[in-house]
Amino acid sequence: MTDSTQKPSHLALYEHELCGFCQMVRRSTANLGLEVESRNILREPRRRQELIEGGGKGMVPCLRIEYPDSRVEWLYESADIIDYLKRVAGD
Ligand SMILES: N[C@@H](CCC(=O)N[C@@H](CS)C(=O)NCC(=O)O)C(=O)O
Known part of the structure; x- marks a missing residue:
C-alpha cells in the first residue's frame, strides 16, 4: 500500500532491458512525462x-518511492506501478 497523502520526492525504477513488464512501465513513465531514475x-x-x-525480492520492475520525510516504499507489480504513476502524474 502506497502513501496517497504525500507526493514523492524521488522515484527510481529497478529494471532491466530484457524484461517486458519493465518496458511497459518505462513506456508509461515516458507517456506521463514523469522523471523516474532508471536503476x-x-x-x-x-x-x-x-x-x-x-524491497525483499529481486523481481523487476520495482518502483522505489522516496518521500520528503525520507520514508521509502518499494512497489512491485507493473500494473500497480503504472496505476501509482498515473495518480502521481494526475496530482
Ligand atoms: N507480475 C509481475 C511479473 C514481473 C516478472 O515476472 N519479472 C521478471 C522479469 S520479466 C523477474 O524479475 N523475474 C525474476 C524474479 O522474480 O526474481 C509484474 O507484472 O511486474
Missing part, C-alpha cells in the same frame, strides 16, 4: 543487491 539490475549488480535488501 538497471543487470548492468549494475549493486542495484540488484539494493533491491533485495530494500
Whole structure:
C-alpha cells in the first residue's frame, strides 16, 4: 500500500532491458512525462543487491518511492506501478 497523502520526492525504477513488464512501465513513465531514475539490475549488480535488501525480492520492475520525510516504499507489480504513476502524474 502506497502513501496517497504525500507526493514523492524521488522515484527510481529497478529494471532491466530484457524484461517486458519493465518496458511497459518505462513506456508509461515516458507517456506521463514523469522523471523516474532508471536503476538497471543487470548492468549494475549493486542495484540488484539494493533491491533485495530494500524491497525483499529481486523481481523487476520495482518502483522505489522516496518521500520528503525520507520514508521509502518499494512497489512491485507493473500494473500497480503504472496505476501509482498515473495518480502521481494526475496530482
Ligand atoms: N507480475 C509481475 C511479473 C514481473 C516478472 O515476472 N519479472 C521478471 C522479469 S520479466 C523477474 O524479475 N523475474 C525474476 C524474479 O522474480 O526474481 C509484474 O507484472 O511486474
